[in-house]
Amino acid sequence: EVQLLESGGDLVQPGGSLRLSCAASGFTFFSYAMNWVRQAPGKGPEWVSVISGGGDRTQYADSVRGRFTISRDNSKNTLYLQMNSLGVEDTATYYCAKGNIAGVPAAPYDWGQGTLVTVSS
């Protein structure tokens, strides 16, 4: 059974930084691309970023490019999202989602339960 457990969400001030983690289990981690998708309160999902199974290819939404960095450690079966220069518009629940293939783009297939990031002064 695929299990994805996000952590790292917190209350942070505007301009601050945060690193999210997603621990994966139940599948061959390096064989699948991984996504981050966020959902602001009362809004629909917004795709944020994706990384290939080998970690050599990444893609970002325009809204986060240059501020967020996706990475993965296949030896630890863990996905990361480093978020810098956070703004109030980044307030959302962040989900990690297993892709349906190793390459990018890869549609979100299995989702974790999410971690809440609140940007506020």
Add this chain to the structure above:
Amino acid sequence: QSVLTQPPSASGAPGQWVTISCSGGSSNIERNSVYWYQQFPGAAPKLLINKNVQRPSGVPDRFSGSKSGTSASLAISGLRSEDEADYYCAAYDSLSGLFVFGSGTEVTVL
């Protein structure tokens, strides 16, 4: 404003048939696969339809997907109270290089 347009709401009585539309363009729906997600309040989205028409394991056959040109549809037959949820279509957009979600449709069982 989402690249993929859905009606904000849809409803039907138990046992009826409900269809949700998803309108896009040549760079997304027409060229790439469409995915449908179901989301209950307070829960993560769940993949309902994969690659236009495929149902992942465990998804009842009451749910079906279709695609034609720049539009896609999700149909729910034999509507049940537990189908009350938000439904989102999604697709890769070749022009922007982004995976885009629809605006979402709230389904109510009358």
